[in-house]
Amino acid sequence: MNNIISGLRARLAPVADRVGTALEPVGRVLGMKSVKYPLRTVGVLLIYALPILHLPLINTENSDFSGVLFTVGTYVLVALGLNIVIGYAGLLDLGYVGFYAVGAYTVGVVTSEHGQWPFFLALPLALVVTMASGVLLGAPTLRVRGDYLAIVTMGFGEIIRIVARNTDWLGGAGGINSIPSPPDIGPEEGLFQIPHLSWQYGYPTIDDRVTKVLHFGVLDATPYFWMILTTIILVICADMLIKNSRVGRAWEATREDEDVAELMGVPTFKFKLLAFAMGACIGGLAGAMYATRVGFINPPSFPLMLSLLFVAAVVIGGAGNRWGAILGAVIVAYLPERFREFADWRLLVFGIALIVIVSFRTQGLFPGRQKKRVAQAEKEVQKLEEGAEIV
Amino acid sequence: MEFLIGNFAELTITGLVLGSVYALVALGYTLVYGVLQLINFAHSEVFMWGTYAVVWVLTLLGASGTSSLAGAAGYLAIALVAAVLMSGGVALIVERFAYRRLVRQNAPKYIILISAIGASFVLSEIMGLRDKIAGFLGLQGVLGDYVNNPRNTSTLPVEIKPEPVLQIGNYMVRDTELLIIISALIMMFVLDQFIRRTSFGRQIRAVAQDPEAASLMGANSTNVVRLTFLIGGVMAGVAATLYMIKVGATGFNVGFVLGVKAFTAAVLGGIGNLRGALLGGLILGIAENYASGILGSEWRDVTAFVLLVLVLLVRPSGLLGESLGRARA
Numbered sequence: 001m002n003n004i005i006s007g008l009r010a011r012l013a014p015v016a017d018r019v020g021t022a023l024e025p026v027g028r029v030l031g032m033k034s035v036k037y038p039l040r041t042v043g044v045l046l047i048y049a050l051p052i053l054h055l056p057l058i059n060t061e062n063s064d065f066s067g068v069l070f071t072v073g074t075y076v077l078v079a080l081g082l083n084i085v086i087g088y089a090g091l092l093d094l095g096y097v098g099f100y101a102v103g104a105y106t107v108g109v110v111t112s113e114h115g116q117w118p119f120f121l122a123l124p125l126a127l128v129v130t131m132a133s134g135v136l137l138g139a140p141t142l143r144v145r146g147d148y149l150a151i152v153t154m155g156f157g158e159i160i161r162i163v164a165r166n167t168d169w170l171g172g173a174g175g176i177n178s179i180p181s182p183p184d185i186g187p188e189e190g191l192f193q194i195p196h197l198s199w200q201y202g203y204p205t206i207d208d209r210v211t212k213v214l215h216f217g218v219l220d221a222t223p224y225f226w227m228i229l230t231t232i233i234l235v236i237c238a239d240m241l242i243k244n245s246r247v248g249r250a251w252e253a254t255r256e257d258e259d260v261a262e263l264m265g266v267p268t269f270k271f272k273l274l275a276f277a278m279g280a281c282i283g284g285l286a287g288a289m290y291a292t293r294v295g296f297i298n299p300p301s302f303p304l305m306l307s308l309l310f311v312a313a314v315v316i317g318g319a320g321n322r323w324g325a326i327l328g329a330v331i332v333a334y335l336p337e338r339f340r341e342f343a344d345w346r347l348l349v350f351g352i353a354l355i356v357i358v359s360f361r362t363q364g365l366f367p368g369r370q371k372k373r374v375a376q377a378e379k380e381v382q383k384l385e386e387g388a389e390i391v
Numbered sequence: 392m393e394f395l396i397g398n399f400a401e402l403t404i405t406g407l408v409l410g411s412v413y414a415l416v417a418l419g420y421t422l423v424y425g426v427l428q429l430i431n432f433a434h435s436e437v438f439m440w441g442t443y444a445v446v447w448v449l450t451l452l453g454a455s456g457t458s459s460l461a462g463a464a465g466y467l468a469i470a471l472v473a474a475v476l477m478s479g480g481v482a483l484i485v486e487r488f489a490y491r492r493l494v495r496q497n498a499p500k501y502i503i504l505i506s507a508i509g510a511s512f513v514l515s516e517i518m519g520l521r522d523k524i525a526g527f528l529g530l531q532g533v534l535g536d537y538v539n540n541p542r543n544t545s546t547l548p549v550e551i552k553p554e555p556v557l558q559i560g561n562y563m564v565r566d567t568e569l570l571i572i573i574s575a576l577i578m579m580f581v582l583d584q585f586i587r588r589t590s591f592g593r594q595i596r597a598v599a600q601d602p603e604a605a606s607l608m609g610a611n612s613t614n615v616v617r618l619t620f621l622i623g624g625v626m627a628g629v630a631a632t633l634y635m636i637k638v639g640a641t642g643f644n645v646g647f648v649l650g651v652k653a654f655t656a657a658v659l660g661g662i663g664n665l666r667g668a669l670l671g672g673l674i675l676g677i678a679e680n681y682a683s684g685i686l687g688s689e690w691r692d693v694t695a696f697v698l699l700v701l702v703l704l705v706r707p708s709g710l711l712g713e714s715l716g717r718a719r720a
Contacts, residue, residue: 092501144703147430147500151654152703155696158651166689304647308508315505344523348516354509358502359492 048229051222052211056199062340066211066221070293072333073228074286079313079329080235080322081282086311087320088248089275090255091142092150095157096283096310098137101302102130103284104291105164108176111292114169119182119292123285130284131277138276142269157307165299175298179291181216182227189215216292224293231289235282239322242278251275256374305347312350316357318364327366395684400560402680408568408637410676411575415630416653417660417668418582419482419623425599425663426619429500432507433485435650436514437478437624441631442641443518444477445470446545447537454549460566460636463551467632475628482624485510486617494616511646519643544642547635571633578629579669582622586665595619599663648692652679655699661709670710 050058051066060068078100085093106126110117117125141152164170171177185191191213198207211222242248253261254268262268291297309332317328336346357364363375395402416438423431448470454463489510493503517524518541525531525538555563586592597605598615606612634649635641656675660667678698683691702709 086501090501092504140704141700144707147428147504148658148703148707150501150504151430151651151658152696152700154651155699159693159696162690162693308512311505311508344520345516347512348520351509351512351514351516354512355489355506358498358506358509362493362496362498362502 044233048226051225052194052196053204054197054199054207058338059199060337060340063337064221066225068334068337070221070225070228071337072330073225073232074290075310075313075329075333076326077228077232077235077286077289078283078310079317079325080232080239081279081286082310082314083319083322083325084239084242084251084275084282085279086314087318087322087325088243088251088255089272090251091272091275092147092311093153093276093279094150094307094311095153095155095160095304096279097302097304097307098153098157098160099130099134099280099283100287100290100306101157101160101164101297102133102280103127103287104297104302105170105176105287106130106284107288107291108179108297109170112179113171113176119180123288126284126288127281130287131281133284134277134280135273137280138273142272142276154304154307157302157304161299161302161304164302171298173299175296175301177296179295179297181218181295182292184216185214218295221293224289228286228289231285235285236322243322247271247274309350312354315364316353318366321364321366321369324364324366328364395681398562398684400562402684403677404559404562404564404568406677406680407673408571408676409679410656410673411572412630412634412637412672413649413653413656413675414669414672415575415578415626415633416649417657417672418579418626418665420654420657421660421662421665421668422595422619422623424657426595426616427490427494429490429494429503430507430654431485431620431623432504432650433489433510433514434482434623434627435646435653436511436518437482437485437646438627438631438634438649438653439515439518439641439643439646440481441474441478441628442635442645443545444474444628445632445635446547446641448473449548450536457550457552459552459554460570463549466549467636470635471629471632474631475625478628478631479621479624481514482620482627483617485514486620490616490620491613515643515646541643544640546640550639551636567636571637574629574633575669578626579665582626583665585622591618652695655695658699658709659702661711664709664711667709667711674710 051069054065059065078096081099082093082096085091085096103126106129107119107122109115110122110125111119137153137156141149141156144152165173189212193210193212196207196209196211197204199205211220214223216223216227250261250266250268250271253264253266254271258268294301313328313332314325315328316331317326318324332350336343342349363372367375416434419434419437420431423429423434449466452466452469454466460467485507489506490503493506521538521541522531525534531538551567553565553567556566556569557564586595594605594610594615595618597608597610598612602612605615652675653672656671657668658671659675660669660671675695675698679691679694682694
């Protein structure tokens with residue numbers, strides 16, 4: 001597997017270079033030094049256009065494609081948050097669905113159950129509440145040993161679900177109904193309308209379906225997808241800034257060796273708590289968006305299995321590398337929707353995939369650069385030690 | 392509160408019964424943790440497979456109707472053997488495929504935990520999809536009753552009718568309850584003596600204390616790990632039989648909650664400590680009953696988690712202290 005991926009990378013890199021070189025004159029004409037950024041912009045625009053293009057092979061025939069894309073988006077958002085906790089700070093959180101639920105319930109409570117707040121006002125509140133719940137859970141539990149943390153967080157996820165089920169104020173077992181969509185921006189028919197493509201005849205034709213821009217209806221999930229995609233891009237930017245800051249380095253040091261980090265003057269507990277709170281916050285964000293999209297939440301929407309799927313997404317992709325985590329989330333969320341006929345086998349296949357991937361590629365499919373460096377250093381140290389033994 | 396005082400004896404006894412099952416399952420967690428310092432996440436599924444072994448064997452033997460505990464004794468003895476074999480076998484498979492390679496590579500702990508979670512998914516989903524798997528192998532016709540409706544609960548074909556035998560306070564203790572508590576205690580005693588007195592037990596303790604030194608002294612650590620998993624599996628098999636006598640029904644997802652509780656019990660008593668597992672299991676069983684007596688049964692499942700967090704905060708090494716190597720048991 002190692003060889004396949006590195007081989008693939010070696011083969012793809014020159015292609016990308018060549019494309020870059022070929023486009024360079026174009027860039028020069030336009031007065032740009034590098035075509036990297038325009039290329040990225042095109043890529044992002046393509047992702048934005050996905051729900052409209054309905055590309056064959058990628059499109060899901062049996063379920064609404066933009067709905068599927070939205071689900072993938074929530075998983076990606078969650079994976080980005082969980083990647084901070086697991087990948088950067090090295091804390092195994094098996095109860096992440098708890099934060100997701102807290103975010104969703106906060107929105108549900110203030111917009112429908114006990115208030116009429118508009119969504120964009122409820123969203124910041126959801127962030128604050130989930131962050132607070134992250135700190136509340138983290139403050140006592142982050143002091144316990146790492147492997148206990150997994151079980152304690154798993155317990156937290158279950159407690160949140162059971163409390164929601166047993167508390168009438170939170171809607172009890174029936175959950176919360178009629179959570180409103182985000183308010184429309186602009187006129188009733190949307191700022192402007194974009195038609196969808198149809199590939200019915202093998203070539204693209206203009207369909208009679210249209211998406212109203214910034215009009216959040218029940219039927220069309222495309223505006224929600226755009227909303228979550230925008231959020232994801234913002235979160236990725238924030239993630240990049242944090243990862244390359246002192247905070248990111250402190251997380252890395254804590255993950256690799258807590259005692260050494262502490263000796264070097266890193267207040268490890270504080271940084272672990274920060275990672276926990278930030279991860280919780282992003283999980284809550286995803287939960288809030290989920291709530292406003294589906295309009296109805298109840299305790300069984302947040303089963304423990306979801307936590308394990310989230311962890312699986314991060315670990316399969318490669319904990320510590322945001323692109324790996326995103327890829328993992330896309331795999332975990334998209335493949336079962338695309339291949340609906342095998343949906344029953346999903347968990348079985350995941351289980352096997354988890355065992356195989358961690359056995360043969362301990363770092364996940366795309367490990368982070370630092371993790372690879374650490375693994376390399378460890379290997380060298382081991383080699384030296386073994387050599388000394390022989391002498 | 393009044394309910395708790397009025398039914399104190401009943402809540403305590405049934406708590407002890409549940410606690411005995413927790414304790415037997417907790418042994419599997421505690422042993423593996425003692426030797427490898429790993430949470431064997433798949434252990435709950437080892438238990439679940441044991442419960443199915445009981446159901447299948449009784450179906451195979453053609454047991455039906457209702458019976459007293461004594462009347463079903465023969466069936467139950469055979470079922471016990473089957474459950475022990477099944478759970479022990481599944482535990483060995485888990486060790487082989489989810490652990491051995493990673494343990495040899497000295498992989499980070501959380502990676503091994505992920506592998507164990509994967510194994511747990513696989514085991515429970517194989518059980519939950521057994522009709523499709525049988526169909527895939529062309530065996531559905533032969534296996535019919537054993538694989539149909541895999542996602543529903545499977546009940547024991549023979550209904551065991553408990554009979555009251557002993558009065559404690561205002562509660563008549565039933566023979567099944569007595570059997571469960573006593574057999575759990577016997578199993579614990581046997582295991583305790585095994586770990587303490589036999590050569591295998593000494594090897595397990597040695598590896599738990601210092602794997603490197605133990606292998607220098609001639610203990611084969613791979614074998615010791617395998618033996619540890621096997622013992623855990625056997626105990627889970629016994630627990631599965633007792634559980635089926637008490638509850639009478641199982642499902643492909645029955646392991647998870649019970650596993651978490653058993654793990655809590657192990658941590659509560661001090662993980663890696665055999666007597667701690669017994670104490671933790673019994674305390675947890677009783678605490679759950681009291682809590683559901685006071686707060687209502689819908690809060691029962693929260694008790695274990697709250698108790699776990701409290702114990703970890705106040706006394707992270709558990710009530711009796713951890714470490715299989717250091718503790719004399």
